[in-house]
Amino acid sequence: xxxxxxxxxxxxxxxxxxxxxxxxxxxxxxxxxxxxxxxxxxxxxxxxxxxxxxxxxxxxxxxxxxxxxxxxxxxxxxxxxxxxxxxxxxxxxxxxxxxxxxxxxxxxxxxxxxxxxxxxxxxxxxxxxxxxxxxxxxxxxxxxxxxxxxxxxxxxxxxxxxxxxxxxxxxxxxxxxxxxxxxxxxxxxxxxxxxxxxxxxxxxxxxxxxxxxxxxxxxxxxxxxxxxxxxxxxxxxxxxxxxxxxxxxxxxxx
Amino acid sequence: xxxxxxxxxxxxxxxxxxxxxxxxxxxxxxxxxxxxxxxxxxxxxxxxxxxxxxxxxxxxxxxxxxxxxxxxxxxxxxxxxxxxxxxxxxxxxxxxxxxxxxxxxxxxxxxxxxxxxxxxxxxxxxxxxxxxxxxxxxxxxxxxxxxxxxxxxxxxxxxxxxxxxxxxxxxxxxxxxxxxxxxxxxxxxxxxxxxxxxxxxxxxxxxxxxxxxxxxxxxxxxxxxxxxxxxxxxxxxxxxx
Ligand SMILES: Nc1ncnc2c1ncn2[C@@H]1O[C@H](COP(=O)(O)OP(=O)(O)OP(=O)(O)O)[C@@H](O)[C@H]1O
Ligand SMILES: Nc1ncnc2c1ncn2[C@@H]1O[C@H](COP(=O)(O)OP(=O)(O)OP(=O)(O)O)[C@@H](O)[C@H]1O
Ligand SMILES: [Mg+2]
Ligand SMILES: [Mg+2]
Ligand SMILES: [Zn+2]
Numbered sequence: 001x002x003x004x005x006x007x008x009x010x011x012x013x014x015x016x017x018x019x020x021x022x023x024x025x026x027x028x029x030x031x032x033x034x035x036x037x038x039x040x041x042x043x044x045x046x047x048x049x050x051x052x053x054x055x056x057x058x059x060x061x062x063x064x065x066x067x068x069x070x071x072x073x074x075x076x077x078x079x080x081x082x083x084x085x086x087x088x089x090x091x092x093x094x095x096x097x098x099x100x101x102x103x104x105x106x107x108x109x110x111x112x113x114x115x116x117x118x119x120x121x122x123x124x125x126x127x128x129x130x131x132x133x134x135x136x137x138x139x140x141x142x143x144x145x146x147x148x149x150x151x152x153x154x155x156x157x158x159x160x161x162x163x164x165x166x167x168x169x170x171x172x173x174x175x176x177x178x179x180x181x182x183x184x185x186x187x188x189x190x191x192x193x194x195x196x197x198x199x200x201x202x203x204x205x206x207x208x209x210x211x212x213x214x215x216x217x218x219x220x221x222x223x224x225x226x227x228x229x230x231x232x233x234x235x236x237x238x239x240x241x242x243x244x245x246x247x248x249x250x251x252x253x254x
Numbered sequence: 255x256x257x258x259x260x261x262x263x264x265x266x267x268x269x270x271x272x273x274x275x276x277x278x279x280x281x282x283x284x285x286x287x288x289x290x291x292x293x294x295x296x297x298x299x300x301x302x303x304x305x306x307x308x309x310x311x312x313x314x315x316x317x318x319x320x321x322x323x324x325x326x327x328x329x330x331x332x333x334x335x336x337x338x339x340x341x342x343x344x345x346x347x348x349x350x351x352x353x354x355x356x357x358x359x360x361x362x363x364x365x366x367x368x369x370x371x372x373x374x375x376x377x378x379x380x381x382x383x384x385x386x387x388x389x390x391x392x393x394x395x396x397x398x399x400x401x402x403x404x405x406x407x408x409x410x411x412x413x414x415x416x417x418x419x420x421x422x423x424x425x426x427x428x429x430x431x432x433x434x435x436x437x438x439x440x441x442x443x444x445x446x447x448x449x450x451x452x453x454x455x456x457x458x459x460x461x462x463x464x465x466x467x468x469x470x471x472x473x474x475x476x477x478x479x480x481x482x483x484x485x486x487x488x489x490x491x492x493x494x495x
Contacts, residue, residue, distance in 0.1 A: 003284040005256075005351040006377070035352035036385040080384065083353045083392035088323030091354070115352060117283035118320045145455040146257070146286045149315060153284070156318035180415035214421050221380050221425040 001158075002140045003150020005116045008171035008210070009140050010038035011220060012242070013113040016138075017043075018227040019243035021067045025108040028059070030098055031072035032125050033115040034091050035084050040074040044223025050075045056101035063225075071102050088120035095121060099128040109250070116150075118157040126161045135250055136164035138207065138242075142172045166249060167207025169242060175212040176234055207245055210238040255406035255444070256375045257286040258454055259473075260348035263373075264291075265459040266477035268303040273343040278333055279307035280360055281350040282326045283319050292457020306337050323355035330359050344484070351385070353392040361396045368491060370484045371399035373441070376432075377407045378424035383432045390436050401483050402441035404476055405429035410446040411468075421446060442476040444469050 002009050010033070017027045031039045040046040040060070048060040050071065060075060062068040073084060073094065104110070112129070115121055126134070137158050141151045151168065158165055213235035219226040230236060257279075264277040279287035288294050288309035308319060308329065321329075339345070345364075349356055361369070372393050376386040386403065393400050405428060409418045426432070433440040447469045453460040461470050 004286075005284075006382070010381075035354055036388065038381050038384075041381060041384060081387040081391055083388040083395060085353050085358065085392055085395055087355050087358060092322075117350060118318050119283050119326065120322050120355075123320065123322060144451050146289050149286075149289060150284050152316045153318040156316050157320055160318070160320060175410070175419075175421065177412040177415060177417070178419055179412060179417035212421055214419060214423065217379060217381075217421065218423050218425070221423060 001114050001122065001137050001154050002116050002147075003118070003154045004142070004147045007116075007140050007142045007147060008169075009116070010042060010113050011216070012138065012140055012169060012171065012210075012239075013111050014039060014042040014220065015216075015226060015239045016243055016246065017068050017109075017111055018225055019240055020109055020247070021063075021065070022227050023243065023247060025067070025247075026106060027068050028104050028107045028110040029068065029070045029072075030102075030110060030112045030125075031070065031074070032095050032098065032121045033113060034073045034086065034094060034121065036115065037072045037074040039070060039113055040072050042220045042223060043068070043070060045070065046074060046080065046223075048075060053103055055103040058103050069104055069107070071098050071104075091120050092124040095124045096128050099125075109246075118153060122157065123161075126163065134163060135246075135253060136166040138166050138246075139168045140171055141168060143170060167242070167245065169207050170209045172212045173209045178214070208238045208242045210235050210242075255377075255404075256351070257281070257290055257348050258450065259373070259375050259404060259406070260346050261287060261290040261454070262459065262461055262473055263477055263480065264303060264305075264346050265461055266474065267344050267346070267481070271302055274302050274304075274341055276304045276339050276342045276345045277306075277348070278345060279305070279309065279348045280330050280333070280356050281348060282308050282321065282329060282356065284350060285309035287348055289457060290454045294457070304339055304342075306333050326355055327359040330356065331363055334363050353388060357392065358396070361398055369398060370487045371401040373401050373480065374403045374438075375406055376403060376429050377422045378405055378420070378428040379422040380426040382422070383426060383429065386429075386432065387436060390438060399487075400438050401480055402439035403429050403433050404441050405443040407446040408443045413448075441479050442472050444472045444476075 017029050020027045029039055031037050043062050045060050045062055050057045050060060059069040059071040062070060112125055139151050139154050141147045211234050213233055215230050215233040216226055216235045264275055267273060268275040279285050285307045287307045291305055293305060347360055374386055374389055376382050407422055410421050411418050429440055445468060449464055450460050453463050461473060464470050
């Protein structure tokens with residue numbers, strides 16, 4: 001989750017799914033960003049569609065091992081550029097359907113990619129998934145103060161919704177110039193200081209800092225498996241470390 | 255970069271002291287305007303620049319606005335009806351991303367005022383452009399004119415070696431190609447500049463703090479094109495009336 005747009009929620013959802021699959025897990029991704037779904041393209045299944053079976057919608061399976069199952073409104077649109085001009089109640093109804101009427105099969109993890117904010121999609125998702133024992137929420141931010149401010153509000157939402165905070169990911173923190181290898185003053189964006197300390201979380205739980213990595217954005221544009229194909233890339237260690245922490249947390253809680 | 259652009263557009267338009275400018279933040283769950291305008295904690299109105307945001311109504315920075323659509327719509331209505339904006343030459347509205355309650359409501363509530371149009375902000379990569387195409391189709395559906403598209407964060411010039419990198423690669427031709435295909439104008443491109451984020455966080459106007467930078471020149475150019483568009487639009491409206 002995040003309060004701000006474009007901070008990397010869909011990126012993290014995608015890479016987390018790929019990393020968990022790499023660890024031999026079966027992963028579902030539920031894309032509840034109904035007005036701006038990104039995951040189908042990031043996994044290069046934007047041309048797929050879902051069909052009905054007697055147990056409901058069959059999600060789209062990604063890759064030959066079909067270890068990732070994805071449901072997104074992107075699969076229901078007639079044309080990819082169609083705008084979904086819906087007010088809250090209609091969005092809420094579809095999210096409920098996504099949870100109850102999709103034949104997800106046996107999953108080890110269900111990752112939910114949300115739009116920014118603390119409104120209809122978030123309330124409805126938490127309500128619909130409550131019977132399934134949610135592991136918790138991962139908050140994503142960028143280093144700027146405007147974004148960190150939004151995280152504080154998101155933390156309040158999680159507290160009120162009874163969602164455990166699995167961690168906070170500071171994304172786009174730092175950029176290594178490919179021309180001169182200089183780390184740009186810690187950041188291309190302005191850095192205030194480590195997000196965790198800024199938010200004075202108790203216990204401090206930043207899950208990781210993911211640097212700006214042009215190879216990551218390129219790989220997402222092309223829908224490639226960054227985790228398999230770019231192990232030497234600058235964002236790789238942070239992303240796999242985050243996935244490992246999620247694996248550890250889920251082991252502890254089960 | 256929607257909020258950043260809205261804030262700088264407000265500063266840019268208000269530079270003309272004969273104009274009254276209003277900036278309305280309808281990002282109810284994630285208001286950024288108070289911080290970017292340096293107005294945290296208090297609702298402050300400069301001589302010719304008025305600002306309203308839900309941020310002014312919250313008691314602490316940790317307050318979350320956990321509201322569904324109808325409540326958000328109610329507040330937007332109040333912002334338009336119950337705020338004493340005075341005589342306004344320009345009303346700039348900063349929206350959250352998407353095509354939902356806030357967007358439908360603002361267009362609906364302002365329909366009688368003949369909105370000049372929408373400025374659409376994007377970054378160069380396809381993942382962002384695919385959302386923007388939806389936004390353009392939204393505008394067409396609700397008959398909101400499109401002033402044009404701003405491509406933000408296009409290219410980063412390393413302050414050390416001065417070489418440019420594409421952090422968000424325009425893999426499908428960037429906003430330029432998208433604008434051609436969708437038949438809308440490209441108002442300009444703004445590079446990634448760490449100074450922009452820094453000034454935003456401090457609530458300062460980047461335009462005033464870095465008057466010579468390439469990003470400022472680009473912003474100024476875009477603001478001028480918007481002014482010209484609005485003037486044209488008003489002339490046409492007057493003719494019709
Ligand atoms: N050209 C730029 N160069 C560097 N930083 C920028 C640039 N444009 C915007 N930023 C920074 O990027 C961050 C996001 O910008 P902004 O808050 O304006 O986006 P937004 O579209 O309003 O986001 P949201 O969807 O959350 O409302 C801010 O911290 C801002 O200072
Ligand atoms: N660490 C990174 N390095 C380089 N590019 C990144 C990084 N993280 C995200 N991006 C790119 O930034 C853009 C925004 O990321 P993403 O779409 O994941 O954000 P989001 O939070 O899901 O946005 P939205 O609020 O619109 O849903 C994407 O094009 C993505 O490829
Ligand atoms: Mg997203
Ligand atoms: Mg904003
Ligand atoms: Zn360099």
